Amino acid sequence: MADIYLDNNATTACDAKVVEAMLPYFLEQFGNPSSMHSFGSGVGRALSKARKQVQALLGAEHDSEIIFTSCGTESDNTAILSALKCFPNRKEIITTAVEHPAVLALCTQLEKEGYTIHRLAVDGKGRLDLDEYKKLLTPNVAIVSVMWANNETGTLFPVLEMAELAHAADIQFHTDAVQAVGKVPIDLKNSNIDMLSVSGHKLHAPKGIGVLYLKRGVRFRPLFRGGHQERGRRAGTENAASVIGLGQACELAQEHIECENVQVKALRDRLEQGILAQVPNCFVTGDADHRLPNTCNIAFEYIEGESILMLLNKQGIAASSGSACTSGSLEPSHVMRAMGIPYTAAHGTIRFSLSRYNTQAEIDRVVAAVPPIIADLRKMSPYWGENGPVEEPGKAFAPVYA
Amino acid sequence: MWDYSEKVKEHFYNPRNVGALPDANGVGDVGSLNCGDALRLSIKVNPETEVIEAATFQTFGCGSAIASSSALTEIIKGLPLDEALKVSNQDIADYLDGLPPEKMHCSVMGREALQAAVANYRGVEWKDDHEEGALICKCFAVDAVMIEETIRANNLRTVQDVAHYTKAGGGCAACHEGIEEVLTRVLAEQGITFDPEAVSKVDQPEPLPIAATIKPAGKLTTVQRIHRIEQIIDSIRPNLRMDGGDCELVEVDGNIIYVNMVGACAGCGMAAMTIGGIQQRLMEELGEFIRVIPAEHMQHPHPNPLPRGEGAQRAPVEQRRAAHG
Ligand SMILES: Cc1ncc(COP(=O)(O)O)c(C=O)c1O
Ligand code: FES
Numbered sequence: 075m076a077d078i079y080l081d082n083n084a085t086t087a088c089d090a091k092v093v094e095a096m097l098p099y100f101l102e103q104f105g106n107p108s109s110m111h112s113f114g115s116g117v118g119r120a121l122s123k124a125r126k127q128v129q130a131l132l133g134a135e136h137d138s139e140i141i142f143t144s145c146g147t148e149s150d151n152t153a154i155l156s157a158l159k160c161f162p163n164r165k166e167i168i169t170t171a172v173e174h175p176a177v178l179a180l181c182t183q184l185e186k187e188g189y190t191i192h193r194l195a196v197d198g199k200g201r202l203d204l205d206e207y208k209k210l211l212t213p214n215v216a217i218v219s220v221m222w223a224n225n226e227t228g229t230l231f232p233v234l235e236m237a238e239l240a241h242a243a244d245i246q247f248h249t250d251a252v253q254a255v256g257k258v259p260i261d262l263k264n265s266n267i268d269m270l271s272v273s274g275h276k277l278h279a280p281k282g283i284g285v286l287y288l289k290r291g292v293r294f295r296p297l298f299r300g301g302h303q304e305r306g307r308r309a310g311t312e313n314a315a316s317v318i319g320l321g322q323a324c325e326l327a328q329e330h331i332e333c334e335n336v337q338v339k340a341l342r343d344r345l346e347q348g349i350l351a352q353v354p355n356c357f358v359t360g361d362a363d364h365r366l367p368n369t370c371n372i373a374f375e376y377i378e379g380e381s382i383l384m385l386l387n388k389q390g391i392a393a394s395s396g397s398a399c400t401s402g403s404l405e406p407s408h409v410m411r412a413m414g415i416p417y418t419a420a421h422g423t424i425r426f427s428l429s430r431y432n433t434q435a436e437i438d439r440v441v442a443a444v445p446p447i448i449a450d451l452r453k454m455s456p457y458w459g460e461n462g463p464v465e466e467p468g469k470a471f472a473p474v475y476a
Numbered sequence: 477m478w479d480y481s482e483k484v485k486e487h488f489y490n491p492r493n494v495g496a497l498p499d500a501n502g503v504g505d506v507g508s509l510n511c512g513d514a515l516r517l518s519i520k521v522n523p524e525t526e527v528i529e530a531a532t533f534q535t536f537g538c539g540s541a542i543a544s545s546s547a548l549t550e551i552i553k554g555l556p557l558d559e560a561l562k563v564s565n566q567d568i569a570d571y572l573d574g575l576p577p578e579k580m581h582c583s584v585m586g587r588e589a590l591q592a593a594v595a596n597y598r599g600v601e602w603k604d605d606h607e608e609g610a611l612i613c614k615c616f617a618v619d620a621v622m623i624e625e626t627i628r629a630n631n632l633r634t635v636q637d638v639a640h641y642t643k644a645g646g647g648c649a650a651c652h653e654g655i656e657e658v659l660t661r662v663l664a665e666q667g668i669t670f671d672p673e674a675v676s677k678v679d680q681p682e683p684l685p686i687a688a689t690i691k692p693a694g695k696l697t698t699v700q701r702i703h704r705i706e707q708i709i710d711s712i713r714p715n716l717r718m719d720g721g722d723c724e725l726v727e728v729d730g731n732i733i734y735v736n737m738v739g740a741c742a743g744c745g746m747a748a749m750t751i752g753g754i755q756q757r758l759m760e761e762l763g764e765f766i767r768v769i770p771a772e773h774m775q776h777p778h779p780n781p782l783p784r785g786e787g788a789q790r791a792p793v794e795q796r797r798a799a800h801g
Contacts, residue, residue, distance in 0.1 A: 380538035384488060421536070454494050454542065456505070456516040456534040471505055471514060 077390040078436045080345075082276075083225050083253060083369060083427035084394055088319070089278040095322040096280070099315035107312055108301070117314050124321025131324040132270065132287055133261035141286045141304045142317050146252040146273030147176040149286040150219070152297040152308070153248040153269040154180060157217035158189070159295035160246075164216035168245075170194040170202060170231070171412040176271075177219050177250055178408070194220075196412050200229040200360045207236065211243035218247045222254035222270075226396055226409040226425055227360025228369025230258065234265055241266035246292065252276055256327030257334050257366050268292040274316065278429075279323035283316035330430050338428050339367035341437050345426055346370045348441030353448050355463060359396075359415060359423060368429065371396070373415060374422035374448050376457040382424055385447045391440055396423035418457060480539065481573035487543035492550050497532040504592030504602070506585055507536075515545055517589035519552070521597050526557045533589070540579040547571045548586040557594055563587065566714065574717055577617035612654040615647030616715070620658055627662045635659070636676035647753065701762075702728050708761045709735070712754060723754060726771040733758065734771040 079087070099120065105113025107121055122137070129137045143149045154167065154177070169181055171193040181191045192210050194202050202220075211218075218240045222233050233249045240247040248269040251260065256277040262270065269292065274283035288294055288307065300309030346358060355375040374382065379395025386393055396407035406420035415423070426440070452458040456471045464471075480488070497518035507514030515537060520530040531553050533545035547568050552560040565583035569575045575583060595602030609620030626632065626641045635655050639646040645655050660670040696704065706725055716722050727734040737750065755768035 376536060378536055378538050378541070381488070381542060384485075384539045388489065418536070454491065454534055455536045456514055457536055471516065 075390060075439075077392065078432070078440060079392050080426040080428060080432065080440065081392045081394050082429040083228075083425065085275045085281060086278045086429055087431065088280055089323060089326055091326060092279055092319045092322045096315040096319040099318055103314075107314060108303070120318050121312060121314060124317045124324075127321035127324045128272070128285055131255065131260070131328050132272070132285075133263055134287055135263035136290055138305065139262075139287055139290055141288055141308050142312060142320075143284040143286050143308055144282055144313070145284040146174075146250065146271050146276075147284075148297070149271035149273070149284045150174070150176040150248075150250050151180055152286055153271065154184075154217055154219055155297055156269075156293075156295045157246045157248070158184070160293040161216045164214055166190045166192065166210075166212070166214045166216065168192045168194065168207070168210050168215055168218040168220075170196065170220055172196055172200065172224055172226075172229075172409045173219070173221050174225055174250060174252070177221070190214075198413055198415075199362075200224060200227050200409070200413050201364075202231060204232070204236070204239075208239060211239060211245060213244070215243075215245050218245055220247075220249055222249050222251040223258065223366050223369075224360065224409060225253050226407060226423075227371045227413075228253070228366035228427075229360040230254070230364045230366065233267065237266040237268075253366060253369075256324075256331065257368060259331060262287060262289070274320040274323060277323050277327050279320040280316045283313055283320050285320070333430050335367045338430055338432070341432055341434060342368055342370050342426075342428050344434070345428075345437045345440060346372070348437070349444050352441070352445040356422075356448070357419075359410065359413065369425065369427045371423055371425045373410075373419040374424065375419045376455045376463055377422045377448065377451040379422055379424055381451050382422065382447060385451070386424075386443065389443050391443060394425045394427075396420060396425065478539070478576050478579065480543075480576070483571075483573040484540060484543040484575065487546040487572065488539045491542050491546040493530075493532045493546065493553075495532050495534065497530060500530075500532075502593040502597030504589040504594070504596055506589045506592055515541065515585050515589045517545070517548070517586075517593045519590075519593045519597065521557060528552050528555055528557065528560055537582065537585075538579075540575055541582040541585065543572055544568050544575070544582045544586045545589075548590065552590065557597075560590060561594060563590065570717070577614050578611055580617050612658065613642075613644035613647070613651040615651075616643040618642050618644035620654075623655065623658045624662050627659060632659070633663070633668075633671070634674050634676045640676070704762070705733060705758065708758055709754065712757060716750065721750070723750075727774065731765055732767045732769060734769055734774050736771045 099117065103113070103116050103120070105111070105115075105117050107114050107118040125137045125140045125142075128134075128140045132140075134140060143152065158164075158167075165188065167181060167184065167189055169177055169191065173181075178193075181189075181193075185191045194207055194210075196202060218236065220231055220233055220236055223230050233247075233251075237247040237249070246268045247266060248271070249267055250271045252271055252273040253276060254260070255272050260270075267287075268289045270287040272285035272287070274285075275281040286308070294307060296307050296309065298309045299306075301311070303309055303312055349372060350356065350358070353374065356372050359371045359373050383393060383395050396410050406415070406417060407423070410420035410423055457463055459465075497520055500518035500520050501523075502519040502521055504517045504519075505514070514535060516534045518532050519528050521527070522529050531549040533549055535541050535545050537545070548563070551563055551567065551571055555563075565580065565587045568583040568586050569580065592602045609622070609624070611617065611619050612623055623638055623642055623644055627638065630637070630641055632638055632641060635645050635652050638644055638655050638659065645652055656670065656672065663670045702725075705728060709723055709725055713722065722738045724736040724738060725733070726736050733755075735751070735754065751768050751770065755766055758766040758768065
């Protein structure tokens with residue numbers, strides 16, 4: 075039986091058509107698009123086609139608003155650092171507690187360098203409090219950076235509304251849309267979003283290619299200086315084959331956006347309901363009514379995620395976990411902690427993220443595989459009795475150190 | 477995913493001695509409900525002989541916590557209490573053919589659960605001296621608390637000092653930023669500003685455990701010298717094993733020492749660095765210039781002069797001169 079891949083928020087397989095579009099640019103059309111000869115000019119034309127394909131998916135007004143970068147992380151870093159350069163007197167940044175490390179780790183570093191970081195809190199379902207946000211929109215803020223969709227739970231943030239509020243307060247607004255692009259319809263020309271990050275490998279393009287959308291007229295300072303590539307806003311010879319692959323992937327994403335929101339969503343719901351119906355003591359995390367159509371994150375109480383993943387993997391099923399037992403002790407993900415999920419549940423969170431390549435037969439196999447795995451692991455748990463959690467787990471298991 | 481040894485996987489997929497032990501007379505609970513890390517070890521001790529007749533575990537833990545607990549119960553079954561108490565977390569890791577550095581704490585938890593269970597059996601209170609911080613150095617599995625305490629105890633000032641005393645930072649050097657942050661924090665407590673350009677006060681590296689067992693360099697016979705080289709390599713071995721590799725002495729030809737890198741060390745990207753580290757250690761211990769070369773280069777008349785990689789620092793000029801004169 076073939077393996078089942080349900081970890082598409084981590085990365086996706088390249089679409090065969092994407093690879094096909096890229097191949098000529100390795101051996102035949104290898105020229106540098108900046109060169110003044112025929113080896114380069116064909117590449118140049120292919121790059122501008124790709125730029126238009128990305129523009130179309132994002133609903134950008136101009137194709138020059140598309141800047142190719144090396145990844146989502148670079149786009150995020152570029153956007154935030156640009157705003158700080160542009161507005162040296164503004165020493166505050168607004169973001170959320172549940173951003174990807176591409177934003178959060180940068181902010182933590184900036185905090186050490188003297189910036190004030192406002193990390194908007196979320197409630198138990200991962201939702202923001204817009205009143206708290208509004209109070210923070212002062213002239214001291216250089217940039218707001220809020221993700222469109224959360225990578226762990228799929229929860230969607232009201233970025234269009236938040237961008238409007240930032241715009242009214244004369245503050246730049248950036249959104250990390252790495253998980254949203256291709257799954258949520260996006261129409262940037264009719265929004266107040268100033269900058270937006272895309273990562274190719276989340277939408278069936280290769281790894282190592284990204285986009286920073288930069289609205290025309292928005293003040294900007296490049297991260298890399300050098301040649302005139304990307305109109306001087308991101309120097310460095312273009313990763314031509316990958317740019318072309320990303321263009322193709324964006325065209326395919328546009329064709330499939332309905333499929334994502336109908337078929338893929340139906341499979342996701344089938345998976346989720348199938349598991350919830352059979353497994354006791356588990357629940358969906360995040361804002362189930364406002365989330366990506368492909369993502370489902372389930373917390374299984376009283377067991378640990380890595381063990382679940384290893385047993386799933388043994389049956390050829392790939393997913394991911396919000397628990398990282400890495401250093402010192404178990405650390406549940408910052409997203410689960412921000413939502414206040416109890417540790418005994420946060421450690422057992424499993425994210426299933428689907429793509430248009432998944433089938434109903436695969437989903438049914440997963441629904442059948444999960445319940446016995448959970449039951450087996452619970453047999454080992456000191457918090458689990460014969461048929462359910464032990465009463466007052468805090469008392470039944472009272473370790474010597476805390 | 478983690479690169480677990482086959483043994484870890486085997487114990488994870490088929491854990492031994494799982495569950496509660498109805499007639500246990502010693503139970504040790506470690507971990508904390510707050511962070512979800514938890515292990516309960518139950519033992520049944522024969523009061524006459526003080527031999528552990530049965531041991532079981534329950535854990536809310538990751539793959540390596542399950543495997544470590546399973547291994548621990550297998551190791552201690554049939555052992556007298558005093559023998560069992562000598563089981564170290566390294567023994568547990570060794571039994572499993574190694575654990576990734578990030579996962580060593582799972583084996584620490586096992587050892588502590590055992591101490592707690594024995595204390596419970598003996599009716600004494602077990603005090604935990606366990607404190608672990610975030611992992612800073614992956615090469616040598618050193619955490620922040622260990623670095624902080626060593627800095628305080630020895631008045632360390634530089635990253636180099638820290639490397640001498642704890643090994644942290646002495647490998648790939650990727651953790652130097654993290655070590656600087658710890659230094660900045662700890663020195664600030666004493667009202668000192670961390671100076672990244674300060675010169676390390678440690679000229680002589682802290683005597684390593686091996687130094688205690690071997691006489692300082694003097695005139696050694698060839699046999700003594702080879703014996704000593706082997707002892708030094710033996711002392712490095714646990715670190716290599718932790719990465720799933722090993723190193724074997726093949727030939728000593730004056731200042732050139734040929735070794736065989738085996739297991740994960742052979743051909744891995746870190747091999748050059750590892751060899752550099754071994755060379756550095758041999759130079760420190762023998763007090764002479766040493767060149768360590770993979771044995772596969774033995775046929776070549778002019779082997780690669782010095783291994784590449786960060787670990788392969790050139791010896792100071794005096795040492796090189798001494799080597800040739
Ligand atoms: C929300 C989000 N932002 C940023 C990134 C980073 O993207 P990349 O891997 O292209 O740097 C990811 C993916 O890992 C992500 O999920
Ligand atoms: S991580 Fe510390 S030296 Fe490599």
